[in-house]
Amino acid sequence: MDWAEEVLRKLREEGLYRRRRLRDGLLDFCSNDYLGLRDHPEVVEASLRVLKEEGLGSGASQLVSGYTRHHKELEEKLAEFKGTPACVLFGSGYLANLGTIPVLAGEGDLILSDELNHASLIDGCRMSKAERFVFKHRDYEEVREFLTKNRKKYRRVLIVTDTVFSMEGDLADLRELYKLSEEFDCLLYLDDAHGTGTIGEGRGALREFGLPWRENVVLMGTLSKALGSYGAFVCAEKRLVDLIVNRARTLIFTTSLPPSLCAGALKAVEILEKNPDLVKELRRRSKDIHRRLSDLPAEVPFHGTPIIPLIVGEEERALDISSRLYEEGILLQAIRYPAVPKGRARLRFTVSLRYKEEEIDLLLEKLDRCFKEV
């Protein structure tokens, strides 16, 4: 095991060693349960009912016997919610991106990918046999230049982006991307994991920009963040969804979601649909908390989303602050390379409707002290 020990030693030396923290009993300020839906009584009840009827696991892949009416009902609801013709579920967001991108682009094709895209998108691009071009974050001029010079060389072109960037909290400019994808005849793959439930009245990034879904748009989202569940979905044109069901290896060769999770997620979507004020309240609180966080000696950007990173730079410093908070009963994880570029380490604070006023006060008091100490 010397080799493993050596790798671990290096990670420790570079401030990149990771450990899992038990969150039990801590105040958690970094979960993606933005709306606090994961233990909403109606969500729990809907899920429990199906758990009792169907049992724990789904038993097989969607293509074998793991596709129930609970899966189908959720897919239909999500397609309607997102304003698209069809939808297909995946076991997780990671699996959705890993499996879908290689279905859409292969040999002879090109993928254009934002440099700050989530790791699951990067891995999905790597899994495809397409050529890749990584553009600077939100630099659509660079995309335009590249396409002007190179579009003709490729059969299909796929532009891939987070809608709300998971570590920055900023938004891709979908209006610009719509224009580009139309002008250069591209497919547009949007990962709306953090947009779903947080922007566009909860319906996500397209609604936020006032854009209708179009045939060249493949819209992925997760159940695991604002919807408080686990799993993911891809919304697209019917034939594309059919193709994904036939080709995506991370759907075909894996057991489908437990039916009780689907029932819980369906209830969460219904709650969101009926209460768009939840999203307004999330934004109001995010603004308010951001104002209070901006006094800290860190870069604290705000883009109207509940992801508010406290960028401190050095890996060791982020780690030190996070460890001190942990000792005080607060969970606010340090995010370091490779999740973010080297030297851009941060504490990824996320706003959730779960937090009580006095908990935020406590966090601010502790943060203030920890930042002074390090």
Ligand SMILES: Cc1ncc(COP(=O)(O)O)c(C=O)c1O
């Ligand atoms: C932008 C983005 N896409 C995909 C995922 C993966 O989703 P999941 O956690 O459901 O695998 C995440 C986060 O985990 C994410 O932030």
